[in-house]
Every structure is written in structure tokens, then in C-alpha cells.
Amino acid sequence: MKHEHAMERRRFLKGTVGAASLVALSGCDNLTQSSWFPGILGKAERLTEAVQRAVTPRDALAKEYREADISKIFPANGNTDPGTERYAEHVAQNFSEWTLEVVGLVQTPRSWSLAALKELPSRTQITRHDCVEGWTAIGKWTGVPVGDLMHHVEPLPNARYAVFRCADVDDEGITYYESIAVADCYHPQTILAYELNDRPLDVPHGAPLRLRFERQLGYKQAKYVMKIQLVESLVGIGGGKGGYWEDQGYEWYAGI
């Protein structure tokens, strides 16, 4: 008798817990699908950005590792080949015709050939790549500091974002782009890299030029960079959220 009661109570508890978790889950799924709730969740990004920028010295460097720490395999995520005819030509020409343009809200728009970029003072850094998925890889990057390019073009006072235009197009025909604050372009470790682990960048890792923006997550590290466009607002560019991944719901401020 007592045993039966216990069984019944257990069944009741199990049912209650199960029902509660289902209600909670479908409630959360409903909120996720609603028109208003993700907007509230998104407010945390602004708070995170404000607090992280406040506590982080402007030029504080991301940790730089030793040669021995370099990962044997550096995974290539996202698009691993732009797959366009034009890009295939560039690969065939060993990127001799590749140019980087810096345009938009600047005093003097300029463009550099890949060879000209390599003539500029370079920076080499062994840093950790933190993917939003959770994995990390350590690689040695060599490239030209984006801040040096900014000094050449002189951004106008109203330039707030640097938009990186890329050569890769996804399966649905959407062109990849990414953006960071103009102020962050001047961070010493923000470079346009053309070498990974002492070798010219290969196609999966973003040949011939990719952004390294070490204080934020991997999806900000745009590959196949063709153009840097300085703008005042991100509205009207791509999906308007500041980047390919941002347009799919990832935070523009990818500091965590």
C-alpha cells in the first residue's frame, strides 16, 4: 500500500517535472520566435561592449604565445574557398593582380597591390584564435597593421566603422563582409595578415589577405579582403547588422 503510494507520488513528481520542463522549454522557444524578445536579449550586447571597453586599456595586447605553442592544425572554418571565377584567376596568377582599396569617409582614398602591402612595415604575432563555437587554435600571423593604412588615408571625423569587403560568396549568393570600429583599427594587433606560420596564406585560411582582430572572436576575422570602406553607419550594408555572421544573429561586438 505504502509502496504503491510512493510509486504514485514518484509518477506524479516525474510527470510534474516533465510537464514543467516542457512548458519552460516551449515558453523559451516561443519567446525566441517572438518579434520582441530577441531585441531585449540583444540589449546585453551593448552592456557587454560598454563594460568591456571601460575595463580594457585601449592598447592592451592579446596574449602572444611562443613558437612551441603553435597549433599543429589550424582549422579553417566558414567559407574555405570563395569559389568564384574571378578568385580562381587570382589564385592562378598567385594574387599578383590583387589590390586592396581603402575608400569611403577618408581624406585620400588609396589602393595597394599585394606586393606594395608587403613592402610596408609588418607585424608578426603568435596569437590565439577563439572560435565562437568553442575551439581555439594558435597561429603565427604576419601582416600590415591596419592602423598604418589608416594613417595613409586619414579617416574623416565622422567615420565610425571600417567595413571589410571580401571576395567570398556563400551558397546563397550572399557576399561576405565584416566590420569593426574605426578606433579598433589602430590597435597594434589589428593587422591584415598575408602569412600564417611563415608561409603565404593558403586559400582555406583567407588568401591573400585576412583580417586579424585579436581581441574578438573568430568570426570577425574576415578572409579574402579586397576593400576597406569607412562609413558612418552600417545601415544599408548587407543585412544592416555589420557583417555576414551578424546578419544571422551573432553579436557585432564579439568580445565574449
Add this chain to the structure above:
Amino acid sequence: MAVLVQSTDAAFRRAEESRPMAEPPALDSPRASDQMVSSAPSTERVYRHQLPVRISHWLNVPFLIILIMSGLQIFNAHPALYWEDPSDRDHALLLIRPVQSDSGEIKGVTTILGHQFDTTGVLGYSDGMRRAFPAWATIPSAKWLAMGRQWHLFFAWLFVINGLLFTAYAFASRHATRDLVPTGNDLRGIGKSVKEHLILRHPTGDEAKRYNVLQKLAYATVLFIVAPLIVLTGLAMSPTIDTAFPWLLTIFEGRQAARTIHFVACFSFVGFIVIHVLQVILTGFFNNIRSMVTGWFVVKHEGVGHEA
């Protein structure tokens, strides 16, 4: 025997505590036990939980559930744990993956420190989907990393703010030092307390008014060790915070180690919650719930007679 233990503990309680709580009337004199033998069972209402504690407690219920479930969503994007900085799948401490056999059958396989377990139906492969944690355990239920992060990072802020307010209150009001930190006397009685817990015999009467040593240890550990640890390891996974506070990487031995500790701390929370809820049910569900809602807890003073 029981009488003796009760009255010495009551004396100890008077000496140790300055809590503005109704003193039990009968236990003040050495002859209290004599009186209790003849007294009928009585009940006493005590104000057990202050309002800020109750608010903070109930806020943590949805916060923690959401943080755990959205955290599992994030984990599912890369269902493996490592030590130090790089992530090398060949040296994973934990790896959850679907494995397809030659016959085409898919199994969920979980590898912990090199030992493989078939976890089909729960981990690795569940409801016909290749996913580490099953749909019922994640927010959102579908595979959706971006949205899981939105939930997680929003509620992480609420959890941290709630935790800071609680901590400020707990120390300012001496709730922490008075009620949560075990005393030397508590710790000396730990063996007895463990035994009593194992046979599900819980403190009654005046003993039930204060937290017993295992309760104190559990609460203090969760509040002042696991919670700060989970916040700090969460922050250590932030590339920006790592540049501002490089010591985080040093103390946790790298970002992947921090991620692993974050995960272990999460499951410490899960374990705590399971035991906590079980104990709440076992030690008088409605009385416990009422005390955490209204503050008032009812203590039964059983006539000691039947034990004498």
C-alpha cells in the same frame, strides 16, 4: 541521549548566535529537559529567510535554468573539452559525438578520459538528430548557437548582478558569516551529520532552526566558490577580458581549461540543484517552500518524552 544532545546544542546555539530570533522559551535553564519531557508537542514559527535572500533565491531559479540550458546549446557547437589553450580533438578530456556504424546505424558515443560509453538517445544522438545534448536540454531546443548565446549572455548579466547584490547583502547583514560559514563546532560534528543525512534523518526542533553543517557547506560552496568560479571562467573565455586581465588565463591554465572548469562548475550546480530540491521535498516540502516565500518557518518541538 537525545535529550542531552539537544540541550548542549541549544546552549551552544545561544553562545554562538545573536540572531534576532524567537528564543525557545523552554530550553534556557539547565532544567529545560525536565520540563520538555512533560510538555506536549508544540510548534513555533521562526522568521528564517530575510526578504533580500528570498528575492535573490527565486530570481536564481529561472536564471540558472536558462543559463544551464543555453550553455548546453553553446557547448553543442563544439562538444568537446580540453585542457590548456589549444583544442586538439585527439587529446580531448570529454568528447560527445555521433558515430555511424557500417550497417548505417547511428550511435551516440561519449568519451570521458579515454573511456567510451554508448549514450545513444541522450548524448551524441537523440530523437534522430546528431547533437551532443538532446533538444529537451537546450535553449532554444533547435540547434541555434547564435540564439543560445543571446540567451546565455543576457542572463549571465542578470545572474552576476543578482549575485553581487546578494553578496553585498549577505556580508553587510552578516547572513554570510552568521548562517552560512560553518563554525568549528559544526565541522567537528560533520561525521554525525553525514551519517544522519545518509539515513535521511534530518534535524528537528531547535536544531532545524539553523542550517546544519552539510547545509552550510553546500550553500557556502555554491555561493562563494562555484558561482564566482563559473563567472570567472566564463570571463576567461572572452578574448577581450583576457587582454584586460591576463591573470585569468594564468590561474585557469588557458582558455580551454577555463571552458572545461566552466562546464564542471555547471554540472556542480546541476548536482547541487538535484540534491537541494530532493532535500526540500524530504524535509517538509510545504514548510520549506513557505519559508522561502514568506520567510516564516515552522519548527515542531516534539515532546521529548517519547525519545527518553
